[in-house]
Amino acid sequence: MATESTAGLALVSTFCPDRVGLVSGITSHLFEQGINLRDATFASLGSGAEFSAVCELPDNLTVAEVQASLSSLPVLAGAEVKVSPFAFDPQPGPQALITHRVEVSGGDQPGLVARLSEIFTQFDANIVRLDAQTLPDRAGERYVLRFSVSIPAERAEICLSAVANTAETLGLTCRTEAL
The missing domain is CATH 3.30.70.260 (ACT domain)
Known part of the structure; x- marks a missing residue:
C-alpha cells in the first residue's frame, strides 16, 4: 500500500x-x-x-x-x-547492509543455489544480491555463484564455515570476503 x-x-x-x-x-x-x-x-x-x-x-x-x-x-x-x-519503503533496512561476499565455483550441480541459500537462512543471513553464471573454462565450463549477504556478526564465522564445508564436500571452491 x-x-x-x-x-x-x-x-x-x-x-x-x-x-x-x-x-x-x-x-x-x-x-x-x-x-x-x-x-x-x-x-x-x-x-x-x-x-x-x-x-x-x-x-x-x-x-x-x-x-x-x-x-x-x-x-x-x-x-x-x-x-x-513502488509500494515498499525506498530506504533499505539493516538486513540489506552487505557484510560479506561469498563466491562458490566449480561444476554446476542441480539444487546448488537452493542448498547454499538454505545454509544462509539457517544462520539468519539475508541474501542481498545473487549472481550465477556459467563461464568458459579450459576444462569446459565453470559455474560461478556470487552471493552478497548480510550475516549477523555473531553468526558470521559459523555460517561461512558451513558454506565452505558444503562447497568442499561437493568438490567446489569457496572464497569469502568480509566487508
Missing part, C-alpha cells in the same frame, strides 16, 4: 535482448524526463538483459506515461517493459 514516503515512486523493469547501449539508453531517457534513480540493477541473462530500478517520478509524470515513453525507445524495441507504483 502506498504511503506518503512511497508516493511518486515507481519500479521500472525491462527485459530484452542484450545489446550495447542498453543501460545508457534507458537511464538517459529517464533522466531527460526528470526521473531520479534510486536502487537499480542490470544483468545479462543468457543473451537477454534485465534492468530494474526504483525511480522517483516528478509530480507531473504518471506511471503509464513512463511505460509508454520507454516502450517507444528504439533501444527497447521488442522489450518487455513494465512500470508500476
Whole structure:
C-alpha cells in the first residue's frame, strides 16, 4: 500500500535482448524526463538483459506515461517493459547492509543455489544480491555463484564455515570476503 514516503515512486523493469547501449539508453531517457534513480540493477541473462530500478517520478509524470515513453525507445524495441507504483519503503533496512561476499565455483550441480541459500537462512543471513553464471573454462565450463549477504556478526564465522564445508564436500571452491 502506498504511503506518503512511497508516493511518486515507481519500479521500472525491462527485459530484452542484450545489446550495447542498453543501460545508457534507458537511464538517459529517464533522466531527460526528470526521473531520479534510486536502487537499480542490470544483468545479462543468457543473451537477454534485465534492468530494474526504483525511480522517483516528478509530480507531473504518471506511471503509464513512463511505460509508454520507454516502450517507444528504439533501444527497447521488442522489450518487455513494465512500470508500476513502488509500494515498499525506498530506504533499505539493516538486513540489506552487505557484510560479506561469498563466491562458490566449480561444476554446476542441480539444487546448488537452493542448498547454499538454505545454509544462509539457517544462520539468519539475508541474501542481498545473487549472481550465477556459467563461464568458459579450459576444462569446459565453470559455474560461478556470487552471493552478497548480510550475516549477523555473531553468526558470521559459523555460517561461512558451513558454506565452505558444503562447497568442499561437493568438490567446489569457496572464497569469502568480509566487508
